[in-house]
Amino acid sequence: QSVLIQPPSVSGTPGQSVTISCSGSSSNVGSDTVHWFQQFPGTAPKLLIYTNNQRPSGVPDRFSGSKSGTSASLAISGLQSEDEADYYCAAWDDSQDGVYVFGTGTKVTVL
Amino acid sequence: QVHLVESGGGVVQPGTSLRLSCAASGFTFGAYAMHWVRQAPGKGLEWVAVVSSNEGSQYYAESVKGRFTISRDNSRNTLFLQMDSLRGEDTAMYYCAKATGWVAAKSQPIIWGQGTLVAVSS
Secondary structure: OOOEEOOOEEEEOOOOOEEEEEEOOOOOOOOOOOEEEEEOOOOOOEEEEEOOOEOOOOOOOOEEEEEEOOEEEEEEOOOOHHHOEEEEEEEEEOOOOOEEEEEOOEEEEEO | OOEEEEEOOEEEOOOOOEEEEEEEEOOOHHHOOEEEEEEOOOOOEEEEEEEOOOOOOEEEOOOOOOOEEEEEEOOOOEEEEEEOOOOHHHOEEEEEEEEOOOOOOOOOEEEEOOOEEEEEOO
16 A cells, blocks of 8 residues: 555646646655656656656656655646656655655546 | 566466566666566556665565565676565566665666566466
């Protein structure tokens, strides 16, 4: 059972901006950096954002991450059809002797 | 270019064992921690385990602790996941992933393989 809570789905029209929230606690988001992964159906996840707000090379600047306290967010501006995918936040959790936890996942739909 | 190829998946009966492998290339394998992450059909991602670059430390998800063992052979650039006492809920696609650094704790899975499918069924 995931300890990072995300909305099951968000949607928007092309060009709009959407935001995905990731709610955690003091033992995970509140004490470690947050990462975001993008996954298309039938493919492996890909790192989208690391260390709260850093984009790996090749990730468009339409994607941005932020963190405040025990919550984090992924924003997609100028939504494009190719952004339709599943998105997961993740962080280390210092409880249970140290585990890495993923969020529940959010399906982004481009209307 | 980092390349990770998982193998060893298949259909097995509950209570049996399976060993997954992950062949790595394109980077200095022995310098990085490595993760296993799984995804049950139609479900979200679930982290399984991580091992440090020198195999000095390992961390496991509670759901697999005591049943799964992560290990590596740096001379063969290969990561392993020994899975014992398999259960139906272990059915999933299993991905290996390269971590951010050599330390297991606080590392993140940043580059992933394409996965190998494990199905546990009687």
